[in-house]
Amino acid sequence: MPEFRAELRVRLREGVLDPAGQAVAGSLRDLGFTATSVGVGKLLLVTLDAPSREAAEGEVRRMAQEILVNPVLEDYDLEISGG
Amino acid sequence: MRADIVVFPGSNCDRDAEIALRAALPGAEVHRQWHAELDLAGTDLCFLPGGFAHGDYLRAGALAARSPALREVRRLAERGALVLGVCNGFQVLVEAGILPGAFQANTSQHFVCRDVHVRVETDRSPFLHDLAAGDVLCLPVAHGEGNFRLTADEYERLKGEDRIALRYCLPDGGDGPGANPNGSVMGVAGVLAQGGRVLGMMPHPERAAWPEVGRADGMRILAAVQAFAEGGCR
Numbered sequence: 001m002p003e004f005r006a007e008l009r010v011r012l013r014e015g016v017l018d019p020a021g022q023a024v025a026g027s028l029r030d031l032g033f034t035a036t037s038v039g040v041g042k043l044l045l046v047t048l049d050a051p052s053r054e055a056a057e058g059e060v061r062r063m064a065q066e067i068l069v070n071p072v073l074e075d076y077d078l079e080i081s082g083g
Numbered sequence: 084m085r086a087d088i089v090v091f092p093g094s095n096c097d098r099d100a101e102i103a104l105r106a107a108l109p110g111a112e113v114h115r116q117w118h119a120e121l122d123l124a125g126t127d128l129c130f131l132p133g134g135f136a137h138g139d140y141l142r143a144g145a146l147a148a149r150s151p152a153l154r155e156v157r158r159l160a161e162r163g164a165l166v167l168g169v170c171n172g173f174q175v176l177v178e179a180g181i182l183p184g185a186f187q188a189n190t191s192q193h194f195v196c197r198d199v200h201v202r203v204e205t206d207r208s209p210f211l212h213d214l215a216a217g218d219v220l221c222l223p224v225a226h227g228e229g230n231f232r233l234t235a236d237e238y239e240r241l242k243g244e245d246r247i248a249l250r251y252c253l254p255d256g257g258d259g260p261g262a263n264p265n266g267s268v269m270g271v272a273g274v275l276a277q278g279g280r281v282l283g284m285m286p287h288p289e290r291a292a293w294p295e296v297g298r299a300d301g302m303r304i305l306a307a308v309q310a311f312a313e314g315g316c317r
Contacts, residue, residue, distance in 0.1 A: 031149055040141070
């Protein structure tokens with residue numbers, strides 16, 4: 001079965017409090033940078049074997065739903081390569 | 084002598100440090116200072132305590148390391164005063180580049196909270212001059228990201244410069260399985276800056292300052308600095 005590589009970018013939804021982002025933005029300002037806001041998210045790189053690109057995408061979306069993403073707080077986008 | 088403990092938002096070992104330093108350094112002025120109002124003029128020993136400074140956001144110690152407070156600490160170190168970073172304080176010193184290396188999550192993937200044994204590797208530091216190479220101390224650790232990393236070159240350089248301070252070991256001082264609680268390179272538990280006046284260590288000497296609770300080995304490090312600060316071994 002061909003191997004696919006999924007890049008899952010997870011970020012907090014618009015409007016959800018992001019204390020980590022606020023802390024990083026504060027540090028950037030302390031260092032003299034002009035950052036009005038920072039969002040801290042996660043990048044997950046998943047490799048998997050699947051019969052097709054569609055199957056790989058479906059599998060990773062199920063992973064996102066079941067464990068990788070909290071839909072109450074987070075959004076994600078997904079890029080699949082390889083195959 | 085004067086000892087100052089820097090309190091960041093998220094520090095949680097600062098009170099233990101204050102109590103232990105008062106006991107270790109009779110007659111010394113010991114203060115906890117909020118990071119935003121830090122005044123280290125006249126400080127002989129600056130203690131960076133454990134905890135989760137600035138939430139440990141981004142990476143453990145990363146934000147505190149780049150805060151104005153650390154510019155003060157760096158200046159203090161440059162004028163030759165003593166700096167002791169314990170646990171999160173060690174992580175902050177490493178992120179600030181005052182000490183070499185980097186930290187990763189424990190290889191066990193578990194937060195580890197237990198007593199460990201460490202072997203003293205050198206006595207060439209004001210923190211260690213009451214000890215001898217080979218001495219074994221029993222001290223508690225409590226950390227999730229204590230896996231200290233050095234490149235092979237950095238490790239050889241530090242070893243050559245006698246800057247490996249402490250190494251995890253078995254109770255008898257030997258090496259062996261189970262000694263290293265977090266996967267640190269070559270079991271390194273503490274390192275020194277050039278000159279030995281800055282020490283970073285993962286185990287908590289301030290939590291081992293009381294024979295009444297069965298742990299007092301931390302005193303052998305904390306109490307040692309008084310002689311230095313008062314001119315005894317300059």
